[in-house]
Amino acid sequence: MLVLASFLTAVLAAACSYLFYLLIIWPRRNPLNRLPGPPVRTFFGNHLGAVLDPARSPRVHEKFVKDYGRNVRIRGLFPWEERLFTLDPISLAHILKHSTIYEKPWQSRALISSMIGEGMLAAEGQTHKRQRRVATAAFSIQQMRSLVPVTFQKGIELKDKWLSLLSEAKDLPKDEKARGGAKLDVCHWVSRATFDVIGLAGFDYRFNAIHGQTNELFMAYKDMFETAISQQKGSLWDLLALYFPILDQIWPGERYKVVKKSHEVINRVAGRLIQEKKRKIEESEKAGSVYGGKDLLSALLKFNIAVDLPPDQRISDEDILHNINTFLFAGSDTSSLTMTWLLYLLAKYPDVQERLRAELLTIAPAAPLDSLTEDEIASLYTAIAELPCLEKVVKETLRLIPPVHSSIRVATQDDIIPTSTPVELRRMDGKVEKVDSFMMPKGTCVHVPIEAFNLDREVWGPDGWAFNPDRWDNLPEAVKAQPGLYNNILTFSAGPRSCIGVKFSIIEIKMFTYILLTHFKFAEADPVGKANVVLTRPYVMDKHREGSQCPLYVIRVESETSPTI
Incomplete structure (x- = not known):
């Protein structure tokens, strides 16, 4: 008993000492505290709500720059957790370029891994490098072009489903704009369609989500993503379970139960698909032919066994399953949200919608869409991809409402961050000095404000918060200095960890836009706002508890102006 008491006393003393270091000593020694930054009102106050809420974050971001400059110190979750908030293009480019120094924090990686495994979204270091090298071949331009017919097919199915729903719906005489149409939750339906696309494109699997919710694998992914991500509440229990995972095993909550059940289905069904695909590839090799599968899983497996890939650079079947899960999450959710926001913005700005529709109709094929061959579909998409108004609308949507509102990185070592303009550092004597770089201490987090x-x-100019596709005709010179994988915006990130599926995402968005805009008109229905729940999702104002949704009036375009159905 005495030994136990001594042990507990020692543990308590160590904990108190560590807490004293975090609360008293570390804040005085932390170099980041020399940066200017907004105050906190209480001891346990922080700035996370202000910088993460898309309803107010643009105003907060702008005030930070005005009051404190482009490199700002903000308070994180705990009193001792100071973070760097940067809107400096040189500073951010440095951080995103040096991905081995600035990694995702273990909390983010643990949350991602608990759902979709340690794929490219969660992996770091050599594991990420090895996975990315294998996956790069699967996302080649040639491979992406081969998936155009898949996207086209699902776009047609979504169009047919909406035509069916409209034929069953009654006119809505209270609003002339909706006469002959119906109010549909476009977020719900587009999400199903993009899930179907990534199912076929990802591993040649038919979820048939557009037509129903009976597929076992689809329901497993749907339940996991909705419960663990879309419906997460950020409660104290969720936070404790993240830092102490054993709590979920002792007292499993609803989230843990759903994820565990979903994993059992995914590992069984998707694991079997991987083995079947490997068998087909091996049989083709023995027969002296090349397996013709065009899905990403086939490409991953074929490149993973390529003779020119060293054995130590290959990835395991488990890694492949984790990355398929990653493709499903990142490929379906982000694309569906971009497509949803694009339709919402077109409903909000009908003049842009009409102008875009007129452009799309100029390339309508003479033959019915349903009868087009794969070559004809490829030729149609080539024409779609070159349309200037469509290109501007897609760019502007991705700029204005990026699916990922912000991200976070943690310094794995002390580092010196360069700046584009001098930053004011407070010295120990209280005086301020202007410098062209500053110290980023190991273990400190960087808030990467993508939306900002x-x-x-x-x-971007005085109208930077507005939807203005024509801005892309004459961009300010300052835009060209911005880091970013895609058109100097951060929507697809930048550096070694930038989005590997950007080409596929653009194909999907443009193809869906062509099919839907040439068959339907869209008008505003219920007031919709933005909420940052892992991704930036639409919610009906004052109805957040009903989940993510974006109701719009969908009206069929007159047959004489639309392409042959």
């Missing part, structure tokens, strides 16, 4: 970079009015 895309909306920065000092860069």
Whole structure:
């Protein structure tokens, strides 16, 4: 008993000492505290709500720059957790370029891994490098072009489903704009369609989500993503379970039960698909032919066994399953949200919608869409991809409402961050000095404000918060200095960890836009707002508890102006 008491006393003393270090000593020694930054009102106060809420974050971001400059110190979750908030293009480019120094924090990786495994979204270091090298071949331009017919097919199915729903619906005489149409939750339906696309494109699997919710694998993914992501509440229990995972095993909550059940189905069904695909590839090799599968899983497996890939650079079947899960999550959710926001913005700006529809109709094929061959579909998409108004609308949607509102990185070692303009550091004697770089201490987090970079009015101009596709005809010079994989916006990130599926996402968005805009008109219905729940999702104002939704009036375009159905 005495030994136990001594042990507990020692543990308590160590905990108190560590807490004293975090609360008293570390804040005085932390170099980041020399940066200017907004105050906190209480001891346990923080700035996370202000910078993460898309309803107010643009105003907060702009005020930070005005009051404190482009490199700002903000308070994280705990009193000792100071973070770097940067809107400096040089500083951010440095951080995103040096991905081995600035990694995702273990909390983010643990949350992602608990759902979709340690794929490219969660992996770091050599594991990420090895996975990315194998996956790069699967996302080649040639491979992406081969998936155009898949996207086209699902776009047609979604169009047919909406035509069916409209034929069953009654006119809505209270609003002339909706006469002959119906109010549909476009977020719900587009999400199903993109899930079907990534099922076929990802591993040649038919979820048939557009037509129903009976597929076992689809329901497993749907339940996991909705319960663990879309419906997460950020409660104290969720936070404790993240830091102490054993709590979920002792007192399993609803989230843990759903994820565990979903994993059992995914590992069984998707695991079997991987083995079947490997068998087909091996049989083709023995027969002296090349397996013709065009899905990403086939490409991953074929490249993973390529003779020119060293054995130590290959990835395991488990890694392949984790990355398929990653493709499903990242490929379906982000694309569906971009497509949803694009339709919402077109409903909000009918003049842009009409102009875009007129452009799309100029390339309508003479033959019915349902009868087009794969070559004809490829030729049609080539024409779609080159349409200037469509290109501007897609760019502007991705700029204005990026699916990923912001991200976070943690420094794995002390580092010196360069700046584009001098930053004011407070010295120990209270005086301020202007420097061209500053120290980023190991273990400190960086808040990467993706939306803020895309909306920065000092860069994009006074109308930077507005939807204006024509801005892309004459961009300000300052835009060209912005980091970003895609058109100097951060929507697809930048650096070694930028989005590997950007080409596929653009194909999907443009193809869906062509099919839907040439068959339907869209008008505003219920007031819709934005909420940051892992991704930036639409919610009906004052109805957040009903989940993510974006109801719009969908009206069939007159047959004489639409392509042959």
